[in-house]
Amino acid sequence: MKPFIVFENVDFKYRRSNNIFQSLVLAINSEETTAITGNNGSGKTTLSKLAAGMLHPQKGRVVVDGEDIKEMSLGELGTKLGYVFQAVERQLFGMTVLDELTFVNRLKGIEESETYAKANKLLEAFELTDLRDRHPSTLSYGEKRRLAIAAALMSDISFLILDEPTSFLDPDRIESLSSTLDSLKANGVGMLIISHDEDFVARHADRIIRIEDGGIVDDHRH
Ligand SMILES: Nc1ncnc2c1ncn2[C@@H]1O[C@H](COP(=O)(O)OP(=O)(O)O)[C@@H](O)[C@H]1O
Ligand SMILES: [Mg+2]
Known part of the structure; x- marks a missing residue:
């Protein structure tokens, strides 16, 4: 298996915190x-x-x-992996759902017909077509999270990081998110899921890592 995200002896602390990580060593596979x-x-x-x-x-x-992320711009990193925040509303800036999917590509000057074809496919796949003209702030949490994942997939990323993807979702919405993640996985997209939802983790994870106080206390295949 190919390591995709590698922590090499990482020390990290916030400006006003104790050490969060000390010599963290961890390889996450694609x-x-x-x-x-x-x-x-x-x-x-x-x-x-x-x-x-x-x-x-x-x-x-x-x-x-294979590349130190300090040497990469966020834009460059954004072509390799996508990130969905726990507070997903903080990452939605579009005027409409369709705009959310297309504005980055339009800024980059990518050909519009290509961008819209891709956006329409993702709207369909994420069951967002009927919401395409809505302002993202008016969506439910589940819809916002589907939109954020779809937006990440506008770049041809092969890896997705999700922070607490089930928070604020009711069981039906967790189920629909789960099938979305299943199909991403079937398409070869690797994932790092941050979650304390044990059922969700059990359903999706090939490998489960438990951390306590910034240290890895368990790392097993599932
Ligand atoms: N911006 C920040 N400044 C200082 N301390 C922080 C900041 N963000 C998080 N922390 C602290 O870092 C530790 C780890 O936080 P976090 O990574 O958010 O944990 P988790 O996601 O597992 O709940 C906590 O003790 C938290 O209080
Ligand atoms: Mg957290």
């Missing part, structure tokens, strides 16, 4: 689903933000797809 579990405050979100280049270690390196 083409499988890895879950990170652990209590509140154990460092799960911090770990995922280090992987997504939103935070940088004080010591050590985070390597994505």
